[in-house]
Amino acid sequence: MKSIKIVCLSILLSCSFSPAIAQCAMCRQSVESNIDGEDKTVGKGLNKGILYLMSIPYLVLGGIGYMIYKAKKK
Secondary structure, X not given: OHHHHHHHHHHHHHOOOHHHHOOOXXXXXXXXXXXXXXXXXXXXXXXXXXXHHHHXXXXXXXXXXXXXXXXXXX
């Protein structure tokens, strides 16, 4: 039961991306130079892409860590 709580807590913490919405300096400059008027979809799409690419390695490593934990527990 304790391991389930730990896994759920780690998933919950890894899914809180609100402070991670910021972009790197080069990406930000690229988006600012390509935005025309009120079209903000380019920046939002770039942010979502960055967050998607950032989350996949954490999910994979978390899954591998969980499998190792379960194997050592037996």
